[in-house]
Amino acid sequence: MSRYRLQGKGRVDHSAPVSFTFDGKTYQGLRGDTVASALLANGVHLMGRSFKYHRPRGAVSAGSEEPNALIGTSRGAGRFEPNTRATVQELRAGLVTESQNKWPSLSFDVGAINDRAYMLFSAGFYYKTFMWPKSFWDKIYEPVIRGAAGLGKSPTEPDPDRYASRYLHTDVLIVGAGPAGIAAALAAAQSGADVTLVDENAEMGGSLLSDPAVLIDGKPAWDWVDAQLGRLRAAGVRLMTRTTAIGYYHQNMLGLCQRLTDHLDSPPKGAPRERMWRVRAGQVVLAQGALEKPLVFDGNDRPGVMLAGAAQTFLHKYGVKVGDNPAVITSHDSAYHAAFDLADNGARVAAIIDTRESPRPDLLDGARKRGIEVLPSHTVTTTRGRLRVKSVRAAPVRGTQVGTGRDIACDCLLMSGGWTPSLHLFSHTKGTLAWDGQTFLPDRKTEDCEIAGAGRGLWGYADVLADGAAAGLRALEGLGRAGHQASFTVANDRPGSGVSHTELPTDGNAGKARAFIDFQNDVTAKDIRLAVREGMRSIEHVKRYTTNGMATDQGKMSNINGLMIAADALGKEPPQVGLTTFRPPYTPTSFGAFCGYLRGETFQLTRKTPIDPWAEANGAVFEPVAQWRRAWYFPKAGEDMHAAVLRECKATRASLGIFDASTLGKIEVAGPDAVEFMNRMYTNPWTKLQPGRCRYGLLLGEDGFIRDDGVIGRLSPDLFHVTTTTGGAARVLTMMEDYLQTEWPELDVWLTSTTEQWATVALNGPNALAMLKPLVEGVDWDDFPHMSCAECTVAGLPARLFRLSFTGEVGFEVNVPARHGLALWTALIEAGKAYDICPYGTETMHVLRAEKGYIIVGQDTDGTVTPGDAGLDWAIGKAKKDFVGKRSLSRPDIVAKGRKQLVGLLTEDGSLLQEGAQIVLDPNQPKPMKMVGHVTSSYQSTMGHPIAMAVIEGGFDRMGETVFIPMPDGVRKAKITSTVFYDPQNERLKA
Amino acid sequence: MMTSQKHDFAAAAIRIEDAAPALRLSLRVKPAHRDAVGRALGLDLPARVGQRAQAGDIQALCLGPDEWLIAAPEGAPLADAARAVYADAPHSLVDISDREITLRLSGPAVLDLLAACCPRNLAAMAVGSAARTVFDSATVILWRDGPADFRMDVWRSFAPHVRSLLAQAQAEIAAGL
Amino acid sequence: MLLIHCPYCEDSLPELEFTYAGEAHIARPADPSALSDEEWRDFLFIRTNARGPHYERWRHIGCGRFFNAIRDTVSDRFLTTYKAGEPRRPLTNEAAE
CATH class of the missing domain: 3.10.20.440 (2Fe-2S iron-sulphur cluster binding domain, sarcosine oxidase, alpha subunit, N-terminal domain)
Structure with a gap:
């Protein structure tokens, strides 16, 4: 024991x-x-x-x-x-x-x-001490401060626990299951509304658990609590313990963090440690009660000095006497009850030191009966004891004079400076506060919420219960429902009142007092006064200068004391000085609870194509592209990335390569006005494009800059199969829908995303046609030149076949319904064996297109590149009167000289440039150098030397000139060339 | 003395199953031609977002003022029927059978399962209605077929992510806390 | 997270189902080529950046529709929402409250 x-x-x-x-x-x-x-x-x-x-x-x-x-x-x-x-x-x-x-x-x-x-x-x-010399900061001050500072030590291993999330929609959410919250829940539940009652503690009952002698409706407090919780459970009220309302957001959205397993010896398998609830409530009742305030005096932080209410809670909830010989210092009636309850349980109370002149007669009687000395009009000037309080020095106060004190031996000191309504959640809503002369109370509301009980300054169970019931009823009425007002009879109630103080008066040297306000951040009363002396006027400045209220407890105990002292120092009333802003979370909350499921494999959404399983089984290395994971390259044993990519490139140019292009965005544009719509959206002319043919399409923003591109096939007069970049699919569809819905609603055309309807396999290489032909039915090969499309079957599967090339070789894209994607892929791999078919990934795709000077939107363009800048003027329908972005192409800054233009680069020493590297014209100019552009793409190529693309100011007029790329290990020289490095006459496409 | 909550976890079963492939069509048509296209398909197309209509084994769900999702057994000759009225009632009917996969989610705790990642108040959703909403970062269509019986259409590539989240939530609910 | 009333779905739904789509009532000129450089610049780039009620567009994932809204940028409250294509709603007293 x-x-x-x-x-x-x-x-x-x-x-x-x-x-x-x-x-x-x-x-x-x-x-x-x-x-x-x-x-x-x-x-x-x-x-x-x-x-x-x-x-x-x-x-x-x-x-x-x-x-x-x-x-x-x-x-x-x-x-x-x-x-x-x-x-x-x-x-x-x-x-x-x-x-x-x-x-x-x-x-x-x-x-x-x-x-x-x-x-x-x-x-x-830290703003003063470490200012000089400046050079000391990096090497001495900061490392020392960092070594010494910090609260606890960080965990070193990944958190092995699971965390969960849940949305909840409820009619009434009641925060705090003390007497006011329970009474509110009883009221709200009476008409069958969906009611949720949450409490941060392991048990519901709030202060009643620390006041068992109170009788409600004739029942001892604990029995009453049990009975009411039973009633609530029977009425279907959701009761959640260990659940902290951490934040109150717009339109009655609250965040609740529920602790599920930390208290269990052996949590059930699969159980999350915590669950974050995102609750939308029709009405909210805040019944969070009040927090006891410490008194501010020298040595108020010694172990053994604690809040009187805390001692009462340890006694009644946990059966723990915090000391044999407590002393009490108080400015509020409530501490008497803590003293009485401890005395009644065998403690010898050394004294009740009351700052007030005339304590309530019934309390004085209670003290006398128990043989407790009461010292009215007294202050505490200091405490003693190294690792535990041993004595407290009490001194009489007459007006502003502090008389001679005496030391009172004790083994703990219980203090009460009164109670502060818990206004944190209310303040999250930007509800206003009003000063009642002692503390702040909730004033004007901005949300559908009620505040009940001690949370709005009430004291005594009779008042609090009645107020909770009324708040619950108002919440119910706010939902348009009716109920009746319950009443409660309370015996052995413990009403009380008190006064607020700044620092307690002292006979000692006030300048040497260690009177703490913020215990965690070690802020003393003297610090607050110093901050004011040094010019801080706003409470927000005082807070930041002293760090008062900035610790993990968010100033729950310190804010009001800090404000009172700051106001005193400023010679103002507290409301004129104001309170600092309360911000979520109410109590420290684990990162895990915020993450919920979004960790590990579900950290973020990863999209996979129908062919992804084959790539994984065949050793692909993957890279993320937008939300997708795509096969990057397929290394063979012993190959590094460079070797694998070069092999894939050469195999494709020599014979046949196969590539999973399923991630390409696809949009079905259908309807009688499809061609008109295409003409308005894309730069290109579409009217004369025949069904069965396709065309490279370029999409601009209204500002004239390139947004997206892709090959577009016209399958019938009213039907276009549009492809977009992988990353642009959703954006392009949204942009098109926007124009259609809000600018051109008169058009009879509709857009449907078919990105995932189709799995897309690209075949490229001189043997692509020979390999594919036998597998295809329904295509007239005599009329299927480069840039054609058809609906047909491929390997017996319904398909949309495009003849196009993103490599410079003869190329096809076969689209089949996604469920058949893997079957098509394996059929083509099988049939391609005769041609040494080579699966390749995105890196080889990039190299092959770069060799041909085909751009990748988002890599070679960055949102500031016009068709002219990219050398794509040919893709503009000059005869069209309008299309999205056309007007911007004649804006003064778009037609101005010196724009950055897309060119090729070949390094003089045959080295590989780095993508993103900056380009200068004169490497010997003083720093900072004038940068004229940057490298957008750079690869080892199949031609035995690296190639690069870059945007360079006035690049088209600098063909053949040398530019310089300063790198950490030296300056590279490169010659400006055309972007087309391979087969400039497109001979290979005609095969 | 300690108050605690008791749950009946035996009843909290959740089933997550793959639905068989079906024909799914996206129909887009302006209100003026809705009835004509509906007639051609043999459906009384509902006009209110979230409402469903059924004719035999063909279901139609109104997703937007000019958008319907048609679900039917594979091979149903709906495209031909619609094409016949295209000239007089222009519209778009696109086969999206392979765009999404469908999960059947059922069991007494199914609302809790969905509430893990869906911000909508699904308890308030009428049985026999449906909605396009979000499940974590994936757009999904939820069909409420019974009080504890849902279908979820999710784009194929998003399915692994959604399945993984559902499995986590399922394990969490099975753990009973 | 806000609840936003979708004028097409006629329901107030979680913000996660919506995306912001810029300022409202900025119509694309019928004939951009008739605009001066300055007029076109204003169409492209000049926005009101209101402190208080702001006319803006949102899109609902559920029905796929763009719609108009008046949202107070100080309180982050939606004062009203209405369908695309409807004329600019006046700021009524109750809406401006």
Whole structure:
């Protein structure tokens, strides 16, 4: 039995011990514990060291707002996580945990030297301390800072867990299952609406779990909670625990992160660790309650100093007494109840130090009955104790005078500075806030949401329950449904109020006070005042200068205290200074939860062609092209890429190559106005293209720049088979649809994507015709010259056959319905054996087309290249009055001299240029040099020397000139040539 | 003492099956000629996006104001029937039988399965309707044939990605958390 | 993620089913060759970049249609949507709210 565990108390299972380790030492906790409650049960308060000063720290809260007790957790191989909040992580068998930010050990830490040198590390220290000399930054300051900084250590292995995603559509989403949330859910569920109630904790009930003596409708709080959850379950309400609403987005879309397995000893196979829910709710009820605020005094960060409400939660939920001899410092009534409950469970409460003059008589009575000394109008000026608080110094306050203090021995100090409504989610919606003199409350809403209970400043269960019920009913009415208003009778209620403070008054040297506001980022009250003195006026500047509220807890405890002190320093009211912006996520959220399924093989969509299995089976190396994976080249044993590509190129030029061109975009353009539409879209003239013939088509944007190209066949007067580039397929179809729907709706023509209807196999080489002929039926070979097309059968399969070439050799593209793609491919491979058919990939396709000077849109063009720049003026229908982009071709900057034009390049030394390399005319000019263009394509070729294409200013007028390509290892010289390197007379196409 | 949720996972079965190939046609026609083409095909083409019509074993789904998806057994002579009215009722009828593959998704947890990657409120989708929507980054057509019975048409090349996502979600639902 | 009302599907549907398609009501001139260089430049490149209600086009994957919308660029709220080809909708008081 752990020393501080109260037998039979709490909601933990006393019959189920759970072992875990912390910094190598084995401890026992109970099923239902968090790491923090289990450590506290063992008397361990020291759980970590702070970020900047490496000060010893313990749990200050009992919940997700915890800034101090950040630990590393290991749930098995590869499952290490830094910065887990010990107050959130549930115990599970074999959990390994460790403290952070310490070396060599938690109790003796060398980095704590920072704490002695705290004067150096005041607000904005990195803007000031490391300014000079400048040369020190790279070599000394930054490496040292990087070595010393950081919160925890990153995992070194890939995350082996799965993560899931789910969309949810619900009528009413209620965030927070405390009394207000439960009452709201009961109200909303009454008319059969789809209701979802979520809570970040392992159990629903909220503050009622920490206040078991409260009676609701005659029932003890816990029984009441159980009964209501049963009712909700019976009514079909979706109840989700361990589910944090991390963000509230437009139109009632919320992100929920549900933790599924971290608390399980052995998660079920296939179970994801976490699931991200994207919820669309008709109405939202925010019932997130309020967060307790620390008080600001010297030494308020020692282990053992914690929020009073946290002590109450550890006591009632976990059966853990946080100390035998607590002292209390408070400005709010609620801390009395924590003191009373601890006293009633055997603790000897040293004193209740109340900053207020006249505590409530009933509370004073309660203290007297328990023999607890109350010190009204007192302040705390400091605490003592190295790794755990040992005493607190209380001093009377008269007006602004602080009298002589006395040290009160204690083993923990419970503090309460009042409660801050949890406004994070509400603020995500850009809802406005109003200052009530003590704190900010929600004001004007921008979404269909209600805020209920302590989240809008109410205190006491009777008020909170009534408010929750009313909010649930309003949500229901917002859906156009009706219900009735429930009422609750509450006995043993614990209403309360309090006052807000800046720093507590002190008799010590205020300049030396270490009064922390942001525990995680080690920001003190003095830092805030310094920031104001140094000229920060906006709270956003104060925040960034001091880093107040910028830690992983997002300022849940520090924002209001920081604001109060900044406002005081500025001599303004808090609302005039304003609050910093709350941003999602509400609590730290794993990257895995955001990724969901999008990792590993489903990291991103990968499209595969019907012929992909053959390529994979035959050793293809693949490359990604747009969303597709395409066979890049087919290496034989011992071949590198260069050798494989050269072999594929030569085999194709010598005899026959086969290529999977299925990824080419295909669009069926059909209807009586098909030819008119084609004339308007493409630069080329289409009217005279006969059915059965095809033509290279060039598509411009309205700005005159090349967008896409491809060979287009006219299958019948009203039917065009358009091909596009692989990457341009969707874009081109969208562009065409746009014109058709919004500019020319009068045309009777329709567009259908057939990219995936057809598998496309390209055959190229001098033997292509001989090989293909016997397999084809339905083609009149006497009338099937280059640039023809036909519907026929190939290898017995229904096909669309195109005679065209992207290699300079005789070429065909055979299209068959996709399900037959693999059958066609294997049939052609079989038939091609007689001609040493060679499968080739995209790299060989690139080389062969480059040798012929055929461009690839997107490689040789970049969105600023006109047909004229690319040497494609021949593709423009000069007689056409209009087509998309035509008007732009006469814009002044398009017809101006000196445009970059597409030319060929041959290096003088026969070396291969690098694609993207910049080109200059004079390599000896001073830097920065004038760059006149860049290499767009560069390959080893079949001609024994490399070839390249480039865009160069005024390139067409520079034929034969030498240009220079400066590279890291020296300057290359190259001669400007035509882009057609191979068979310029097209003799080989006529075979 | 600890409250916890219980689920009946035995009932959470999901079936994912490939549907047999079928004839699929994309019909595009302006509203003025919708009825004429419909008559030629023997269908009363619905005018509202998402609505379906059926005549024998031929189904028509309205995908857009001028777009219908026709699903029929292989070999149904629909193209010839439409061609006969083309001169008076111009339209486009394109065979896309091979463009998509069809998955049958069924079982009590099928809505959860689809909600893994589809942002639409499918619970609110009427049985007997259909919709073109997205499943992760793939465009799909979802036909709701029964309360727990869906068909998903997905472009062939996207199918491996979609299948992999479905398998992950299926395993997750089977795990019962 | 927004819900966007598609005027063709007559339903409010998740933003993931939609793509943005630029400013609305910029018609392609009937005869581009009749335009001066300056007029053509304005057609190509000059856009309003509104702070507040903005007329813009979206496309719905579901029905494949382009349509018009007025969206407030400050609040990111859609004030209304209407079919392509319909005249520019006036900003009513309630729409501008």
